[in-house]
Amino acid sequence: MAKKTIRDIQVKGKKVLIRVDFNVPLKNGVITDENRIVEALPTIKYVLEQGGRAIVFSHLGRVKDEADKAKNSLEVVAKRLSEHLKQHVVFVPVTRGKVLEDAVANLKNGEILMFENTRFEDLDGNKESKNHPELGKYWASLGDVFVNDAFGTAHRDAASNVGIAANISSTVAGFLLEKEINFIGGTLENPKRPFVAILGGAKVSDKIEVIQNLLKIADKVLIGGGMAFTFFKAMGYEVGKSLLEVDKVELAKELLIQANGKIELGDDIYTGKAFDAETKKNVRNIQSIPADEMGLDIGPRTIAIFEKFIQEAKTVVWNGPLGVFEFPRFSEGTKSIALSIAGIKNQATTIIGGGDSAAAVIQFGLSDGFTHISTGGGASLEYLEGKVLPGIQCVDDK
Secondary structure, three states, rough: OOOOOHHOOOOOOOOOOOOOOOOEEEEEEEEOOOOHHHHHHHHHHHHHOOOEEEEEEEOOOOOOOOHHHHOOOOOHHHHHHHHHHOEEEEEEEOOOOOHHHHHHEEEEEEEEEEOOOOHHHHHHHHOOOOOOOHHHHHHHOOEEEEEEOOHOOOOOHHHHHHHHHOOOOEEEEOOOHHHHHHHHHHHHOOOOOEEEEEEEEOOOOHHHHHHHHHHHHHHEEEEEOHHHHHHHHHOOOOOOOOOOOOOOOOOHHHHHHHHHEEOOOOOOOEEOOOOOOOOOOOEOOOOOOOOOEEEEEEOOHHHHHHHHHHHHHEEEEEEOOOOOOOHHHHOOHHHHHHHHHHHOOOOEEEEEOHHHHHHHHHOOOOOOOEEEOOOHHHHHHHHOOOOHHHHHHHEEOO
């Protein structure tokens, strides 16, 4: 997919609109994970170093009422960005109007401002999320060129990506969006083989289309996490109190037939009697899960089976944890697979598809062990499904 990038345009002296994804987690007003800020720095620094006038904006959380508005201001993010850049970031506490327009007009080459949470516009009829034409046109009027660097919202048709792109002369990808296109998009188009996909998480229903698409492309699809139990039930095994989507059992049977041996589920799991960090840990064959126990992690033999496929792979894409990694007692499967993938970084392309699997890798201190860790949760999933993402489609073709 050949898309124009920030390298293809002149930014010196221009007002450069930069849509970033600063939807960072906050706890009591403190940023608890700043990975998305760090990932956006190369694009922002490039614009500033080239003499552009950077106008940075993002959404943060969901804004449905005034209480949401009070706790989801981007001001704390602007302060942290200023620390990373080692220069002042002008924060404009509105999303439109004279105050914002004056701040933009006062920007000099190499200076930066950030305006308030784009989702504040959703308090007035979901204008941001529903891509109200007047809002996209207004934001586009603030700049000369548009750089979309927010992969995390690339699956959304919003005023702050598609709406701006429809009303400005030039739309290009930032360095982060370019990376996502090259790694996820490029891998799906032409993977080095063997290509191993690993899928975890809670529900089959969340990843039906991902499984269907990857079965066409991957050489092996390893499935763990809560979603595995719907497949075990489809194979005729009892799953005790494990997570189960009864209405998806027939679909799981169809997927197993369609896979023709490509799906690997392993043959044992770690169980407990309660969804609790302190519950006793047992190892069970998948054929003999007690009625009063639930599966909480992949078992030791399954870990070994998965590791064998990983060690032979030239491409690995992983989306979704393989157990309740938040409970130390049941984090072995997810951590072991993360270590195994990290171990082949020098011989394979290894991609973490955002969301909880990315959070697990960061929690385990293994961020440097992968070729690419996606910043998009839902966007990564839809990209893996083979869908066209509006936030990428709106970028100018080369």
